[in-house]
Amino acid sequence: MFPGSEDFVLAESSRPPRARRWLAVLATLVVVAALGGAGWIWGRDQLTALATPRCQATATGESVTFSPEQVHHAATITAIAMKRGLPARAATIALATAIQESKLRNITYGDRDSLGLFQQRPSQGWGTQDELLDPVFATNAFYDALVKVDGYENMEITKIAQEVQKSAYPEAYADHELEGRLLASAISGHSPGGLGCRLDDPEGRTDTKALQEALQTEVGVAGSAEGDTLVVTADSELVAWRVGAWAVAQAKAHALTSVSVGTHTWTRTRDASGWEWSSAGDGSGDATRVVLTLTP
Structure with a gap:
């Protein structure tokens, strides 16, 4: 026995069962890592099995990922813009707004009486509660308001947010403009296979x-x-x-x-x-x- 090793043995034997199990797991991981390529493949497969479902939008060499629920709503928002004959910029604006307001989730709550993807308020004339919880209705209501803003196609998104959403923090919308643009490009068909x-x-x-x-x-x-x-x-x-x-x-x-x-x-x-x-x-x-x- 190496000098001093008896101290390690005593310390190890005094560890609680949980600690010994974690040491065993750590030792196993070290062995797996030493196996090189086989260990990497095993680890990759385990991560794949544990990973949650995700969607990825790619355009101009950049990518963003969202949950399937979020991309489901992003597709509705983008498709309706295209169906209405609006420019891709309109979809980018709407997507950035929905990301900021609800994280692209059709939520039933919000500040005061705010609801849905765009956190629109029945008390401000956007529609009834049931209407605003319908993503198609809410999206069309947003575009109805957007197209009334002269020059919105070339306007900074912070100014558009103030005009349409009456936001107290319009600068926050700019943080999501890139995400909105990538989603809009991939879903609108302008980035095939994106x-x-x-x-x-x-x-x-x-x-x-x-x-x-x-x-x-x-x-x-x-x-x-x-x-x-x-x-x-x-x-x-x-x-x-x-x-x-x-x-x-x-x-x-x-x-x-x-x-x-x-x-x-x-x-x-x-x-x-x-x-x-x-x-x-x-x-x-x-x-x-x-x-x-x-x-x-």
Whole structure:
């Protein structure tokens, strides 16, 4: 026995069981780390298994991540702007506002009588409680107010926030302008394949009628049911990617398992490949055809 090692043995034997268990775990991790590549793969897989579902929007080489719930609402906000024929800047403004006001969550509470994605107040004439908790109604109400602001397309977001939201802290909206711009670009179709989601397996089956109604209401396009798929023929490749991104953002809510735009496909999965679109063939397929795969 090395000199002084008996002190270590005595100290170790006097440790409580929990402490000894943690030392055993630490020793195991050291061994795993020493295994090099195998240890790295094991650790990566464990992190993937523990990670919560997330969505990622990428444009101009930058990315932001949000929860599926947040991106679900971001897709509604962006799609409605496009359906109304508004510029992408309008969607950026609306998204930055919703991130600041509610973190892109449709909440039932807020300052005084504020509600919903934009924390609009019934007492200020935005609508009834039930209306403001409807994301489609609340989003349209926001855009109705935004388009009345002359020159909003080129105005600083802090000034727009003051005009539309009557905010006491308009400078806070500027903190979320980049996030809003990346989401708007990825969801509007201007950054093809820019939106992906890592999701758990679907819960329940797809309500095809509800999905068709949401697609028509928010995006303004019709989808025809063909077996276990919903097929959309878009007017252009840009609109096709818009539909595809919207569908990925709605995949959790509507139990979708894959989305294809032309020869590019997003496949529902929990690992990091859920953030990406794969391509097949020579790229000569119909770029305006979008196929949503349902859970029967």
